[in-house]
């Protein structure tokens with residue numbers, strides 16, 4: 509606890525990973541020891557893992573006592589920190605958000621009973637691991653989990669996976685087979701980001717669409733989903749349809765909810781009860797928070813990579829239809845953001861044509877060039893919050909959306925006092 513407080517005092521972020529970092533150095537086997545007798549669920553994806561984790565925890569909470577790493581420290585040390593700083597010694601279940609690259613190490617130590625796998629797309633450029641290579645790492649860790657269960661003659665862990673993302677599907681299916689390596693619940697959660705999946709991840713042959721993706725060369729195709737989203741309704745196994753009515757906006761969050769609800773069902777939670785928990789999630793580590801500022805309601809949105817920006821721009825457009833909210837975009841390029849901003853050329857800013865857009869952030873010049881090529885008429889501002897003030901004064905808007913990448917988002921969250 510002292511380490512956590514010191515880290516906060518020193519201003520190094522929320523300090524949610526520091527105890528784990530130190531303890532991890534002292535005792536590398538600690539993570540395994542602390543989770544030995546607990547049920548563990550891991551949630552991983554390039555985008556949406558924090559929200560899916562939060563939703564899954566909310567879905568389970570009425571029935572079971574849940575430990576989760578809510579502040580988004582999702583490497584081994586973050587998971588360890590969550591365990592070490594848990595004020596309650598006994599929990600029924602741990603639900604951990606895990607970074608795509610850290611999933612192997614965390615799974616080795618914690619031996620999860622359930623893997624929830626959302627999507628794989630490229631992250632910012634200089635953090636980018638080739639997506640196909642990442643898929644192969646997931647395939648290897650799932651195969652290892654299957655082998656371990658067989659060797660120990662213990663029940664096999666289960667997988668809840670997005671069947672619309674071919675990279676996820678290729679990772680879950682046994683090599684060269686259309687059978688999953690572990691018992692799998694397929695969720696048609698959508699995958700609007702097709703730039704990284706234009707060809708088969710197994711053999712690089714271009715897809716045929718029927719309209720599902722099919723590889724004519726190796727036979728890989730989209731598995732039949734057990735759960736699917738249809739016009740905002742969730743179809744459960746057996747065919748019942750339920751309206752989601754979420755507090756969080758957008759298609760991406762409906763997909764996160766579908767995965768969380770399917771995972772909750774795998775754990776044995778009743779759908780109706782799980783849904784009422786998921787519906788109550790209205791912000792996740794500051795994301796989607798609404799705060800009063802400069803006489804308007806400002807909503808904080810976070811997007812970290814091309815697929816995330818695409819989701820947020822469409823989410824925002826969906827919501828702005830009625831009010832055409834002014835929008836402030838904020839771009840930084842510090843370490844966690846990726847120092848190279850060329851990924852913004854993959855973001856379809858053209859979607860914002862006709863909107864009142866102001867841009868700001870440490871790399872506002874890069875964003876200005878990109879927006880000019882997208883045909884947007886943007887206002888360039890020095891400071892994002894000053895931009896909000898000016899927008900409110902000039903447009904008399906009652907609501908403004910503030911969309912920022914990682915460090916810009918954290919700066920705004922601190923300045924606006926959003927917990």
Ligand SMILES: [Zn+2]
Nearest residue numbers: 708711723726
């Ligand atoms: Zn193929």
